[in-house]
Amino acid sequence: MKRRYFGTDGIRGQSNTFPMTPDLAMRVGIAVGTIFRRGTHRHRVVIGKDTRLSGYMLENAMVAGFTAAGVDAFVLGPIPTPAVAMLTRSLRCDIGVMISASHNPYEDNGIKLFGPDGYKLSDEIEMQIEDLLEKDLSSQLAKSDDIGRAKRIDGVHDRYIEFAKRTLPRDVTLQGLRVAIDCANGAAYKVAPAVLWELGADVVTIGDTPNGTNINLDCGSTHPAALQKKLHEVRADIGIALDGDADRVIIVDETGTIVDGDQLMAVVAESWADDQILKGGGIVATVMSNLGLERFLDGKRLTLARTKVGDRYVVEHMRQNNFNVGGEQSGHIVLSDFGTTGDGLVAALQILACVKRSGRTVSEVCRRFEPVPQLLRNVRISGGKPLEDGIVKQAIADAESELARSGRLVIRPSGTEPLIRVMAEGDDRIQIERIVNDLVGVIANVRTAA
Known part of the structure; x- marks a missing residue:
């Protein structure tokens, strides 16, 4: 149905x-x-x-x-x-x-x-x-x-603050770290800075003045430029960007470089494997996660199980197969030892724990692998089913055949917006760009003709 x-x-x-x-x-x-x-x-x-x-x-x-x-x-x-x-x-x-x-x-x-x-x-x-x-x-x-x-x-804010603080390992304190956090003018604008400050960090906060219409507006995990600028201004050690409801996180390292969910999952997986607390022999991610993550995990003798896009599908696979780390490239990180859904703040605390324990910079800790060239483009649609068109199907089959040994192709309708998402990745960037652009053109032409 x-x-x-x-x-x-x-x-x-x-x-x-x-x-x-x-x-x-x-x-x-x-x-x-x-x-x-x-x-x-x-x-x-x-x-x-x-x-x-x-x-x-x-x-x-x-x-x-x-x-x-x-x-x-x-x-x-x-x-x-x-x-x-x-x-x-x-x-x-x-x-x-x-x-x-x-x-x-x-x-x-x-x-x-x-x-x-x-x-x-x-x-x-x-x-x-x-x-x-x-x-x-x-x-x-x-x-x-x-x-x-x-x-x-x-008192619900206090309950969550205490819960989040307890997820930081007991041997770790955030003293000595200057943390810039962007709350996206969203749901975590009060609790997230409080957690970081109570754990000992020097906290600089932006995106903490919601007015009903500025949530995610040029701020938060989907617009990290504001955090990059603030991090440079205050010379912070790390930047944490949450989204509007704080179930996802993007990190900015001390150089201003953005660290996505794939790199964050790699950090947690490696750390938890070393501590012998990683379950399932690997992690769970979606079809959108970078091939570089899969290769990194393979090098650590860990697996990457892929699911459909959507953190609830990640969680379902985690529950069914006893994994305790999963997530999405977008920054939904699910750590089932602590919670039942993505939690941007709790995931950030695990990264901060790795930074403090290692004594290294955020850029050193969070650059776990070299991402394979990946390109994602969206085609906006107003109706119809362009992916069921014969011309589109043939173009997709040809692209998959070309990438069979050197990369991946993922084409899917968005579950939240009227878009067709076209993603390809592989070792040859020029090839990837050509394949994605060609497919976007084919889908757009079919949509226009319809």
Whole structure:
């Protein structure tokens, strides 16, 4: 069955435009509340959000939906996505909700859902929700005396701060490090600087003045230039760039060079393997991770298991095969010894631990392999299925044949935007550029003709 609402990371879209409307948000609350209303206990949901203007609107709509379904709502306010996952378990709730569009601009918003175990919902449960959303939900409403209550929970920032601090190894302190952090004017603008300061670092913060419309605006993990500039100005040892909901991280080393998620996973994998705490014999990443990472791990006699794009698919494979490190090139790093979803701050703390223990610079620690030339281009589409066109299929087959022994080709529709993503990598940069540009042209021509 084709999905109408859910993408690779929950429901996402432009605010006040289907599907990201208050009406649908309320219906999602009723549908999800109905599915997770199991047993005779008082059912509870925690609802967090980032700093987008539309968060107030969607938060209230979801509270209305869940309480109408007979579920008590604990409202957290702006808080990172990994904190919502943690608090879902800590507060023994039946459901966790994060209202966020992650790294997208403020005009967008989204709904991420967590089960009582703190993990994102399976495809099967998401399909159950979609089925309910297509039906009349009036029969699912609670009786008058069973309507849920709603209240704002205080102290949740302190809970997450203490949780994050405990993930730093006990023999490590951040004293002597000057850390520049960009909070993307997002959900971690209060908690992330506090964690770093309480662990002993000299902290310089940017992207910590959200106004509802500046989340991810020329800042954060998708726009690290602001952090690079600040790092140079204050002569920081390391820069940490989070995204709008703080579930991903990008590092900037002392020279101003950007370090992506592939390099960060390599650092953690090597360190944890040396400490004999790495599980699964390697790590889990997506089809988008660089071939250089795979070769680096192979040289360490470690494996790289690849999944579809989306951190929840990474987590599913980790759970099924007993891995404890996984993530995405974009900076979603999942460390299952600590949490159930990507956590940009916790991942950054592991990198800082490696830096402090080694006594080396961030550039020395984080340059674990030479990336294979990789090029990603997006083709915006307005509808149709260009990847099912015969001409496009033949062009893809020809490109795959050419790269068979020297590289990889990944072409996929975005799960969050109306885009076709075309990525190729290999040892010959000129060849890669030609292949990607040719495929983008073919897809664009088919789209235009349609």
